[in-house]
Amino acid sequence: MITFTNILKEYKINNETIVALNNINMHIKKGQLVVLKGASGSGKSTMLSLMASLCKPTSGEVIIKDTKISKLSDNFSSQFRQENIGFIFQKYNLIPNINVIDNIILPLIPTNPNEEFLNTRLKEVMKLFNIEHKKNIIVKNLSGGEQQRVAIARAMINDPDIILADEPTANLDEKLSLSFIQTLKELKALGKTIVVATHDPLFFNLDFVSKTINMKNGNIIDYGNIID
Amino acid sequence: MIKINTYLIEFAINSILREKTKNLFIFIVFTMLIFLLSSIFLITASLQKELNITADSLPDIILQKMNAGRVSDIDINRVDKILEINGVNNSVSRVWGYYYFENAGINFSVVGIDQFETQYKKSLESITLKHDFSELEDFMVVGSGVKKVLEKNYYKDYFNFIKPDGTFKKIQIKAIFDSATNLESNDVILVSKDTAYDIFGINENKATDIVVNVSNKKEVATIAYKIKMLFPDTRVITKEDLKISYTNIFNYKSGMFLSLFIISLFTFFMIIYDKSSSLSSSAKREIGILKALGWKTDDILKEKFYESFLISFTAYIVGIGISFIYVYIFQAPFLRDIFMGYSVLKPQFNLIFAYDLKIFAMIFFLSIPIYISATIFPSWRASIVDADEVIR
Numbered sequence: 253m254i255t256f257t258n259i260l261k262e263y264k265i266n267n268e269t270i271v272a273l274n275n276i277n278m279h280i281k282k283g284q285l286v287v288l289k290g291a292s293g294s295g296k297s298t299m300l301s302l303m304a305s306l307c308k309p310t311s312g313e314v315i316i317k318d319t320k321i322s323k324l325s326d327n328f329s330s331q332f333r334q335e336n337i338g339f340i341f342q343k344y345n346l347i348p349n350i351n352v353i354d355n356i357i358l359p360l361i362p363t364n365p366n367e368e369f370l371n372t373r374l375k376e377v378m379k380l381f382n383i384e385h386k387k388n389i390i391v392k393n394l395s396g397g398e399q400q401r402v403a404i405a406r407a408m409i410n411d412p413d414i415i416l417a418d419e420p421t422a423n424l425d426e427k428l429s430l431s432f433i434q435t436l437k438e439l440k441a442l443g444k445t446i447v448v449a450t451h452d453p454l455f456f457n458l459d460f461v462s463k464t465i466n467m468k469n470g471n472i473i474d475y476g477n478i479i480d
Numbered sequence: 481m482i483k484i485n486t487y488l489i490e491f492a493i494n495s496i497l498r499e500k501t502k503n504l505f506i507f508i509v510f511t512m513l514i515f516l517l518s519s520i521f522l523i524t525a526s527l528q529k530e531l532n533i534t535a536d537s538l539p540d541i542i543l544q545k546m547n548a549g550r551v552s553d554i555d556i557n558r559v560d561k562i563l564e565i566n567g568v569n570n571s572v573s574r575v576w577g578y579y580y581f582e583n584a585g586i587n588f589s590v591v592g593i594d595q596f597e598t599q600y601k602k603s604l605e606s607i608t609l610k611h612d613f614s615e616l617e618d619f620m621v622v623g624s625g626v627k628k629v630l631e632k633n634y635y636k637d638y639f640n641f642i643k644p645d646g647t648f649k650k651i652q653i654k655a656i657f658d659s660a661t662n663l664e665s666n667d668v669i670l671v672s673k674d675t676a677y678d679i680f681g682i683n684e685n686k687a688t689d690i691v692v693n694v695s696n697k698k699e700v701a702t703i704a705y706k707i708k709m710l711f712p713d714t715r716v717i718t719k720e721d722l723k724i725s726y727t728n729i730f731n732y733k734s735g736m737f738l739s740l741f742i743i744s745l746f747t748f749f750m751i752i753y754d755k756s757s758s759l760s761s762s763a764k765r766e767i768g769i770l771k772a773l774g775w776k777t778d779d780i781l782k783e784k785f786y787e788s789f790l791i792s793f794t795a796y797i798v799g800i801g802i803s804f805i806y807v808y809i810f811q812a813p814f815l816r817d818i819f820m821g822y823s824v825l826k827p828q829f830n831l832i833f834a835y836d837l838k839i840f841a842m843i844f845f846l847s848i849p850i851y852i853s854a855t856i857f858p859s860w861r862a863s864i865v866d867a868d869e870v871i872r
Contacts, residue, residue: 306771326776326777354491410774
């Protein structure tokens with residue numbers, strides 16, 4: 253499903269080259285839930301960005317669903333994301349001054365969806381993530397947990413096969429974090445392939461996590477136990 | 481068939497409303513610019529139409545005697561010699577001049593007519609056919625503007641002209657002059673030729689000028705040349721010469737305004753470009769989020785296009801709408817005076833309805849596409865950067 257081959261990713265900041273990922277080789281199967289674990293700056297978020305085709309590797313290949321996404325043009329990358337990826341960002345990346353519905357439908361807007369389909373899909377995700385009663389509220393007026401549910405609903409609106417979550421519980425209390433973990437379990441049960449980048453210990457000994465990849469300074473230091 | 485993406489348009493409208501203050505400011509400035517330019521062109525079109533109608537009613541040729549570079553009275557016996565030229569339809573001597581009405585601080589055009597003479601223009605002909613002045617010793621027919629001014633100054637039925645020797649000449653108002661255009665009739669007072677001679681103190685063997693009409697309009701230039709050869713001390717002005725000079729005056733004035741407009745429009749777009757090219761971090765972030773959610777660069781540009789088109793096109797329509805109201809309902813206060821020059825010396829007149837679609841097309845293409853480009857280009861630059869870089 254997701255394959256990284258000899259991935260090198262460098263960033264140039266003020267004429268200085270920083271290696272974010274160094275010679276990464278990895279494979280994630282369809283339906284797995286993988287946790288990328290490591291301290292800040294270890295390269296977890298860069299791994300997710302490469303999987304979502306939000307950036308290109310300096311060298312190496314990223315293959316998802318038999319598509320070499322690291323070679324796709326900008327427009328095809330966007331289309332690939334639109335069709336296959338649901339991304340839950342660390343800071344949610346919602347548009348703060350529009351309402352819940354308008355935020356959730358954002359990924360579908362360019363596809364000019366059929367109204368009936370959109371309404372049905374919207375109802376499904378809002379119900380699934382218990383946000384229906386807040387649908388007309390401006391997002392900046394929601395609590396952190398509610399904003400995260402909006403972000404998850406938005407990631408799910410296009411019914412993606414792959415869900416990527418970057419530090420999803422960083423801004424949540426333990427109760428909400430556990431609720432989010434429960435949501436992930438349900439999504440996995442739906443057959444979604446999920447990759448979570450986190451350093452939250454709550455994720456480390458979950459029985460439904462397929463594997464935990466331990467990262468440090470842009471390298472994978474441990475592939476963890478593979479459950480399925 | 482291309483299906484319009486209403487969700488994208490809705491999102492664009494939402495985006496405009498989210499930046500209410502900024503977009504309202506741009507809208508107001510844009511509307512003002514369009515309003516100003518459109519008003520200028522509407523005034524020009526109206527005055528040109530007015531002048532064309534007036535010019536059409538003018539005689540084909542006007543003959544003025546020149547003396548030391550100044551216009552002086554001309555011998556009326558020259559009329560007979562002009563009539564001998566082949567192709568001349570009629571020739572009439574005119575007695576007319578400007579009479580300054582001190583109380584109101586304006587000039588009237590006093591024109592002498594003879595009931596039994598061939599009239600050189602239709603409006604005068606209709607007056608002489610409609611009214612019989614032959615029994616009256618002194619009479620006057622006034623334009624509506626003159627009538628208003630006189631009434632304001634307590635002259636309801638008559639007016640006292642002051643002759644060059646300082647004595648008064650009381651003349652009864654017989655009728656109101658009615659003509660197709662304001663400029664032609666508004667400031668005019670028609671009197672008998674004898675009265676005109678008396679008011680201006682002109683010798684009865686002389687006239688202010690001589691007008692000539694030609695049967696075949698293609699021969700006007702040739703006949704004008706012949707007259708000039710016959711009377712070298714005269715200035716021969718054709719109707720075409722007058723039309724060109726009128727057009728030149730208005731083209732010059734509207735050209736000046738157009739230059740000013742282009743400079744202000746250019747400055748406006750530079751400010752817009754400067755503001756937009758340093759897109760705020762939240763605007764950049766929003767573009768990054770949309771990219772991360774699967775929006776293509778084209779989708780973002782389309783959305784930005786809708787945003788800028790909605791603002792600029794609405795401003796364009798509103799600006800033009802207001803200019804129509806300003807020019808044709810409120811009669812363009814301030815701007816009209818600039819175009820009319822020393823119009824305070826003339827009675828008030830109304831701008832007649834005239835417009836040129838080509839001008840509106842020109843304003844459209846001079847403003848909207850430039851504005852759209854100035855706003856879209858910075859968004860394009862932000863959207864081609866890796867989304868990862870923007871949202872991190």
